[in-house]
Amino acid sequence: xxxxxxxxxxxxxxxxxxxxxxxxxxxxxxxxxxxxxxxxxxxxxxxxxxxxxxxxxxxxxxxxxxxxxxxxxxxxxxxxxxxxxxxxxxxxxxxxxxxxxxxxxxxxxxxxxxxxxxxxxxxxxxxxxxxxxxxxxxxxxxxxxxxxxxxxxxxxxxxxxxxxxxxxxxxxxxxxxxxxxxxxxxxxxxxxxxxxxxxxxxxxxxxxxxxxxxxxxxxxxxxxxxxxxxxxxxxxxxxxxxxxxxxxxxxxxxxxxxxxxxxxxxxxxxxxxxxxxxxxxxxxxxxxxxxxxxxxxxxxxxxxxxxxxxxxxxxxxxxxxxxxxxxxxxxxxxxxxxxxxxxxxxxxxxxxxxxxxxxxxxxxxxxxxxxxxxxxxxxx
Amino acid sequence: xxxxxxxxxxxxxxxxxxxxxxxxxxxxxxxxxxxxxxxxxxxxxxxxxxxxxxxxxxxxxxxxxxxxxxxxxxxxxxxxxxxxxxxxxxxxxxxxxxxxxxxxxxxxxxxxxxxxxxxxxxxxxxxxxxxxxxxxxxxxxxxxxxxxxxxxxxxxxxxxxxxxxxxxxxxxxxxxxxxxxxxxxxxxxxxxxxxxxxxxxxxxxxxxxxxxxxxxxxxxxxxxxxxxxxxxxxxxxxxxxxxxxxxxxxxxxxxxxxxxx
Amino acid sequence: xxxxxxxxxxxxxxxxxxxxxxxxxxxxxxxxxxxxxxxxxxxxxxxxxxxxxxxxxxxxxxxxxxxxxxxxxxxxxxxxxxxxxxxxxxxxxxxxxxxxxxxxxxxxxxxxxxxxxxxxxxxxxxxxxxxxxxxxxxxxxxxxxxxxxxxxxxxxxxxxxxxxxxxxxxxxxxxxxxxxxxxxxxxxxxxxxxxxxxxxxxxxxxxxxxxxxxxxxxxxxxxxxxxxxxxxxxxxxxxxxxxxxxxxxxxxxxxxxxxxxxxxxxxxxxxxxxxxxxxxxxxxxxxxxxxx
Numbered sequence: 001x002x003x004x005x006x007x008x009x010x011x012x013x014x015x016x017x018x019x020x021x022x023x024x025x026x027x028x029x030x031x032x033x034x035x036x037x038x039x040x041x042x043x044x045x046x047x048x049x050x051x052x053x054x055x056x057x058x059x060x061x062x063x064x065x066x067x068x069x070x071x072x073x074x075x076x077x078x079x080x081x082x083x084x085x086x087x088x089x090x091x092x093x094x095x096x097x098x099x100x101x102x103x104x105x106x107x108x109x110x111x112x113x114x115x116x117x118x119x120x121x122x123x124x125x126x127x128x129x130x131x132x133x134x135x136x137x138x139x140x141x142x143x144x145x146x147x148x149x150x151x152x153x154x155x156x157x158x159x160x161x162x163x164x165x166x167x168x169x170x171x172x173x174x175x176x177x178x179x180x181x182x183x184x185x186x187x188x189x190x191x192x193x194x195x196x197x198x199x200x201x202x203x204x205x206x207x208x209x210x211x212x213x214x215x216x217x218x219x220x221x222x223x224x225x226x227x228x229x230x231x232x233x234x235x236x237x238x239x240x241x242x243x244x245x246x247x248x249x250x251x252x253x254x255x256x257x258x259x260x261x262x263x264x265x266x267x268x269x270x271x272x273x274x275x276x277x278x279x280x281x282x283x284x285x286x287x288x289x290x291x292x293x294x295x296x297x298x299x300x301x302x303x304x305x306x307x308x309x310x311x312x313x314x315x316x317x318x319x320x321x322x323x324x325x326x327x328x329x330x331x332x333x334x335x336x337x338x339x340x341x342x343x344x345x346x347x348x349x350x351x352x353x354x355x356x357x358x359x360x361x362x363x364x365x366x367x368x369x370x371x372x373x374x375x376x377x378x379x380x
Numbered sequence: 381x382x383x384x385x386x387x388x389x390x391x392x393x394x395x396x397x398x399x400x401x402x403x404x405x406x407x408x409x410x411x412x413x414x415x416x417x418x419x420x421x422x423x424x425x426x427x428x429x430x431x432x433x434x435x436x437x438x439x440x441x442x443x444x445x446x447x448x449x450x451x452x453x454x455x456x457x458x459x460x461x462x463x464x465x466x467x468x469x470x471x472x473x474x475x476x477x478x479x480x481x482x483x484x485x486x487x488x489x490x491x492x493x494x495x496x497x498x499x500x501x502x503x504x505x506x507x508x509x510x511x512x513x514x515x516x517x518x519x520x521x522x523x524x525x526x527x528x529x530x531x532x533x534x535x536x537x538x539x540x541x542x543x544x545x546x547x548x549x550x551x552x553x554x555x556x557x558x559x560x561x562x563x564x565x566x567x568x569x570x571x572x573x574x575x576x577x578x579x580x581x582x583x584x585x586x587x588x589x590x591x592x593x594x595x596x597x598x599x600x601x602x603x604x605x606x607x608x609x610x611x612x613x614x615x616x617x618x619x620x621x622x623x624x625x626x627x628x629x630x631x632x633x634x635x636x637x638x639x640x641x
Numbered sequence: 642x643x644x645x646x647x648x649x650x651x652x653x654x655x656x657x658x659x660x661x662x663x664x665x666x667x668x669x670x671x672x673x674x675x676x677x678x679x680x681x682x683x684x685x686x687x688x689x690x691x692x693x694x695x696x697x698x699x700x701x702x703x704x705x706x707x708x709x710x711x712x713x714x715x716x717x718x719x720x721x722x723x724x725x726x727x728x729x730x731x732x733x734x735x736x737x738x739x740x741x742x743x744x745x746x747x748x749x750x751x752x753x754x755x756x757x758x759x760x761x762x763x764x765x766x767x768x769x770x771x772x773x774x775x776x777x778x779x780x781x782x783x784x785x786x787x788x789x790x791x792x793x794x795x796x797x798x799x800x801x802x803x804x805x806x807x808x809x810x811x812x813x814x815x816x817x818x819x820x821x822x823x824x825x826x827x828x829x830x831x832x833x834x835x836x837x838x839x840x841x842x843x844x845x846x847x848x849x850x851x852x853x854x855x856x857x858x859x860x861x862x863x864x865x866x867x868x869x870x871x872x873x874x875x876x877x878x879x880x881x882x883x884x885x886x887x888x889x890x891x892x893x894x895x896x897x898x899x900x901x902x903x904x905x906x907x908x909x910x911x912x913x914x915x916x917x918x919x920x921x922x923x924x925x926x927x928x929x930x931x932x933x
Contacts, residue, residue: 059544079547092545096563105559109550153549386839394737397730397810398752404807405756407767457675465672472665480669483676489861490684491868491911493885494904497892498683501690501901521680524672582760585870589892599762606766606875610773618763629758 009070010035010193011056011161016065018051025051027217029065033161033193038184040196040204043214043240049197052214053163056195058082069160080109085154085192087164091146093138099149100125100134106157124152127186144175151183155190162192168203180206201241213237229284231270235359238282245288245328247281248361257299258358262323264299266353278361287355288330290318292341295348302349304328306341316340320347408622411615430616439601440617446512447581447597453516454523454580459573461520462527463565466572469528470535488525492585495521500589510592518590519580526579527572534568570635574628581624684908691901699902709887709903713910716884719798719873720866723805724813727862728855730806731813735854736847738814739821750818757811765872768804769795772876796878804872809865813858820854821847856925860918867911884910 011033018026026048033039041049054060056067058079067074074082093102100121107117125131128148138146147167154162167183168176184207187194198204204211205225212222213236221228221237232238235246249260251273258265258279265281267273295301304322318330318341328349332338341347415425434440468474469481487495499518500509508514542564546556584599591600602617691699703709738749756764771777772794779791794800824847832842870885877883884907891900 057544057548059548079544080550080552082548083550084548086545086548088541088545090539090541092539092541094542094546094560094564105546105551106549109555157550390733390737394734394749397734398749400730400807401756401810402752404767404771405759405764407771408763411767411770461672461675464668468665468668472668474665480673483681484672487680489864489911489915491885491907493868493870493888494687494908494911495680495683497888497897497900497904498685498687499679500892501686501897502683517679520675524676578758582762584760584762585889588889599760602762602766603871606762606769610766610770614766615770618760618766621760621763625759626755629754 009033009068010037011195012066012068012071013052013056014066014068016052016055016067017063018048018055018060019063024217026055026062029217029219031212031219031222033195035193036191038187038194038196038207038209040198040208040211041214042198042201042204042211045199047214048217049212049214050165053165053195053197056161057084057086057163083157083159085157085159085162087147087150087154087162087167089166089169091138091150091167093146093149093153095138098135098137099130099141099145102138102149103153103156106153110157121152121156124156125149127189128152128182143171144179147171147179148182151186155186155192158190160193162187162194164194164196166198167196168198168200176203183207205241213240215240230357232282232357232359235280235282238357238359243285243329245283245285247283249279249281251276251279260324263302265356266299268354268356268358270354271358273358280359280361282357282359283328283351283355285317285329285331286315286333287351288328289350290320290330290332290341291348291350292339292345293348294346295350300351300353302328304347304349306343306345306347309341309343318347320349322349405622408615408618412612412619414612414615430612433613434616434620440598442594443596443598443601444620446515446595447599449512450515450519450587450597451577451580453512454519455573455576457516457520458523458527458576459569462524462572462576463531463569465524466528466531466568467535467565470532470538471540484528485525487521492522496586496589499586503590509590510595512595514590515587515595515597516580518586519583520576522583522586523576523579526575527569530572530575531565531568534565534571538564567635571632574632578625578628582621687901687904687908690897691905694896694898694901699898702899703902703906712882712884712887713906715881716867717910719801719805719869719881719883720863722802723809723866724859724863726802726806727810727813728859731810731817731858732851732855735814735817735821736851738818739824740826753811753814756807757815761808762871764808765804765875768800768807769875772800772803795876798877798881800876801873801881801883804876805866805869808872809862812861812865816857816861817851817854820851820857824850853926856918856922860915860922863918864911864915867914868907 009032013029013031016026016029017024029048029052031039041052043049051060055062056074058074058077062075065075069082069084093099094105097105100118103121103124104117107120108114112120122131122134125134128151130145130148130152133141133145133149138149141149150167154164164183168179171179180203196204196207208225210222210224211228213220213228215236221233223231225241228237228241232241238244238246247260247263247265249258249263249265251258251267253273253276256267256273258267258273258281273279294303302322304320306318307321307327308317308319310317310319313334315331315333316338318332320328320330322328330349412430413426413428415427415429465480465484469477469484495518499521503509503514503518508517538561542560543556546560547553551559582599583597584603587597587600588603591597598617598621602614602621605611605614734749738746741749773779774791774793774795776794778794779788782788782792794803828846828850829839829842832846833839837845868885869883870889873881873883874886874889884903888900888903888907891903
């Protein structure tokens with residue numbers, strides 16, 4: 001395993017394409033991992049994240065594209081020569097081998113002597129705090145213990161890359177949270193470079209250095225949790241990570257404003273509007289200020305009526321119906337001095353122009369999506 | 381009250397049906413220890429005389445040896461061929477899969493007499509009648525479906541992820557087969573082997589056509605004697621035949637239990 | 642990364658792809674060849690013999706002979722009756738077994754499986770002893786004063802029927818049990834909570850859901866009955882000869898021609914029955930699906 005953390009690319013995926021029965025599943029995916037980085041692929045099921053992972057592992061062969069490990073092309077290398085550790089969704093622990101022999105397996109495959117393999121397997125088992133369970137068969141272990149054994153087996157041979165395919169999917173919520181921290185501790189301890197697949201956004205936010213958001217076989221956006229939450233580049237990402245209010249209007253480049261049916265908003269200083277056309281403004285619920293009563297005319301505000309008020313402990317959540325009929329959500333943290341509103345109250349919602357994100361309006365990437373399969377078909 | 385009555389009636393009926401199944405099967409056991417030669421029951425004088433007769437008779441000894449040889453050869457042939465077919469059927473995606481499956485299983489359904497006379501006519505021409513090899517080849521056809529069913533069940537339960545996992549941990553395809561696939565298939569293969577042996581051990585119709593006075597199995601010899609004269613000696617032979625079959629099935633049951641524990 | 646290593650990797654990939662595409666054929670080759678030579682070819686030989694030894698007139702003889710027609714009728718009748726009796730006995734047994742405790746189920750299953758895997762010849766032999774004039778059954782009937790004279794049980798159609806039902810009952814119980822085990826145990830209580838009396842819940846829930854098992858068992862028992870040889874020839878008399886026996890006698894005593902033709906008749910009757918019953922079963926399950 002590498003200790004030379006740095007800027008050099010550990011794993012490079014370039015222009016990966018994969019179709020199943022003519023249906024594109026992975027569509028021009030590229031990404032780069034630094035050594036020691038923890039990257040999570042997040043997206044709805046069927047969005048291509050697991051297929052990408054299986055291509056990196058070598059279980060699937062890409063139709064096009066390259067996978068490079070420290071500059072070496074892996075695409076032609078069979079699974080068993082890639083030296084990539086993998087933790088499977090249902091662990092795939094060999095049912096006829098004890099926990100210890102499961103962990104010793106990859107070492108034996110690499111010609112490590114029996115006693116040495118056992119010794120190293122035992123220390124890996126101890127690292128996941130299961131030293132006392134060495135002789136048990138997988139079915140005699142609990143779900144969380146099986147998960148730990150699977151992890152130990154995947155890292156015991158010090159692979160360059162560790163792949164994890166929804167490894168916590170089968171565990172209950174509480175155990176999942178414990179295991180998230182456990183996986184982070186262990187992978188940091190051994191300095192592993194990790195590619196992690198999940199469809200649980202909270203898990204992704206907790207664990208990752210960077211997150212790649214998948215949608216329909218493509219990576220929509222890749223970045224840190226903060227990037228994705230505060231600076232989403234598409235409505236899909238804005239919607240997928242956290243909750244968001246979307247206002248649709250028209251840009252007026254001359255005035256530096258966006259005009260909706262019943263409101264006018266300043267263009268955020270981070271954005272530049274070139275043409276006039278439909279655009280969306282994304283406002284996170286906690287960035288909306290709410291005040292009772294109607295407000296004087298002005299920019300960056302909306303009038304409406306409280307439809308629902310929900311007390312959530314730390315915050316109060318209000319659902320407000322605004323003049324054009326749409327519903328906006330607003331979260332007010334409990335400070336002890338915040339005003340309490342009831343359903344039916346007339347309110348004004350306002351926001352700071354730099355706390356909204358301006359995006360092209362509900363772009364449906366249909367034309368591009370359609371062009372791709374035909375293109376790939378011609379190449380095949 | 382009525383549901384209770386219905387329930388106990390059902391229980392009684394089931395008991396009677398169970399007895400109808402098992403008693404005639406085990407009837408040969410007391411019969412074989414019967415002191416009088418008239419085969420009546422019950423009796424007061426028990427004897428092991430008929431077993432002594434069977435064990436000292438050279439014709440029964442030869443028949444038993446033939447049965448064992450044919451059984452073992454059938455097990456070897458049917459288990460190896462059947463395992464390959466079952467793995468291919470469970471894993472492979474190829475054209476004609478359905479046809480192949482129907483073909484492999486059809487010896488279970490096609491009347492044995494039909495298979496027997498067809499095989500007999502061929503084996504006369506090929507000089508395979510009256511030989512252990514000929515008997516084993518014919519029995520393999522009948523045993524194959526049982527092996528395929530047993531191994532397929534194991535192969536279907538064998539999650540392919542285990543093999544992918546082994547490959548990702550550095551095992552080459554041959555090692556994966558030896559260290560992962562085979563051990564996981566083993567219970568199914570052993571079950572198939574036992575089924576194959578019992579099939580051959582009890583088979584009489586095909587064996588009747590293919591046996592010669594020199595090479596004949598125990599069921600064949602028993603058949604020729606049943607037709608001429610019913611004697612307690614045959615009950616002793618019958619007990620031996622049933623005992624071996626039952627031991628195999630009980631062994632199989634214990635094996636399964638061990639697997640699930 | 643050396644060029645040699647890359648070339649090696651490439652050829653390994655190529656080999657893996659070849660195995661993926663053609664590998665299964667190689668795996669299947671030994672078994673497939675074996676079945677062709679030792680299972681398919683004998684059937685072909687029989688078909689050819691039936692037409693050439695001495696010629697197609699074998700079939701004319703089979704078709705016109707009243708003896709052979711009688712045998713065919715007896716065979717079909719016996720198979721039908723065996724199927725019905727097996728169903729009548731197996732249904733309550735399988736039902737009881739599907740609702741029994743784990744321990745009782747094991748015992749009941751053993752009572753089915755031990756005969757199932759025991760020699761058919763030995764079991765038939767037991768019946769010849771039980772059913773003979775001086776056998777246990779006649780002795781008991783006489784001791785109880787039911788009859789004065791021993792009943793003629795062996796070498797009758799009754800004897801054949803008893804023996805065949807005994808042999809084939811497990812083939813009916815097993816599919817029935819499988820089907821009944823699949824029925825969600827909460828369905829009958831659910832029907833009762835909706836107002837169905839136990840008998841009605843049984844008739845409206847358990848019976849329809851067990852039909853696939855009834856069907857599979859009936860097809861199996863009927864088709865297997867058609868080819869029976871050992872049991873009818875030991876327990877039956879000249880009046881209830883079945884097709885299997887005639888075929889064996891023909892081939893061993895009178896030559897291959899007529900025997901092969903009769904073998905073809907048995908094969909075709911079996912396959913046609915199987916095909917027809919399968920179609921019927923599909924139509925039945927379709928009809929059930931469409932009925933509200």
